[in-house]
Amino acid sequence: MNFKSLLALFGLTVGLNATAIAADLKAGEETAGAICAGCHMPDGNSVVDMFPKLAGQHAQYLTKQLKDYKSGARTDDTMTGMAATLATDDDIENVAAFFASKEGTVATADDAKVALGKAIYRGGNTTTHLPACMGCHGTNGSGNPAAKFPALAGQHATYTINQLNAFRDGKRANDSNHMMRFVANKMTVAEIEAVANYIAQLK
Incomplete structure (x- = not known):
């Protein structure tokens, strides 16, 4: 890996960390507890297999999915309504960062x-x-x-x-x-x- 590649990688890492630092995990936890926990559980490790586990999922991915539900790019009868209650981008990013901060568990496999x-x-x-x-x-x-x-x-x-x-x-x-x-x-x-x-x- 050359010097320019190292600089690019460092810049990407700093950018990702800055995104995580900018999020308000406490606010994310409160919002997730009020809106998301019923299906996904308070720590994001859902116990019903039709509801995805969110614990440990990348904040960038979760943010995109929630925004897609709000815009209609991704549709689901339940999630469209839930995402609509997240009024601002900050609400979405805080919830995403909160679930990303939790540790995921393994699921049952055949x-x-x-x-x-x-x-x-x-x-x-x-x-x-x-x-x-x-x-x-x-x-x-x-x-x-x-x-x-x-x-x-x-x-x-x-x-x-x-x-x-x-x-x-x-x-x-x-x-x-x-x-x-x-x-x-x-x-x-x-x-x-x-x-x-x-x-x-x-x-």
Whole structure:
């Protein structure tokens, strides 16, 4: 890595840290407790598998999703209403930073599907030209905050399956450059279920 690359990386890191520092975690906790905890739990580790775990998710990704719900770029009968109660960008950023500050837990996985899920997640499917998930989401499911690629490790399998199906069916379309719709359309039902269960047990 050359000097210019190091400077760019340092600048990106400082920028991300500044965003986190600027957020008001206390205000985020209060807002999340009043609006989000009923489904996602106070610490963001939801116990109902249709509701995503938010604990440890990147603030940049959560901020984008909440803004997309408010704008209509992403739709959900419940979340559209919930996001509308976040009146300002500061409200959104505080909630996102609060959940990002919490520690996520692993979810329940079907052990019989994990091996195939690992193979697809790490290597894709060369026959169908399905890219490996880890290319964007990391080898351990940690994601990429700068690119707004979400952390996946420990996410409920049911939620992940629902989202992949929504991308495949075109019901969810707030992915950058159609990336997730392209990927999901190349996945079989078995591959979707397997990847979701592999992700669920990552930590």
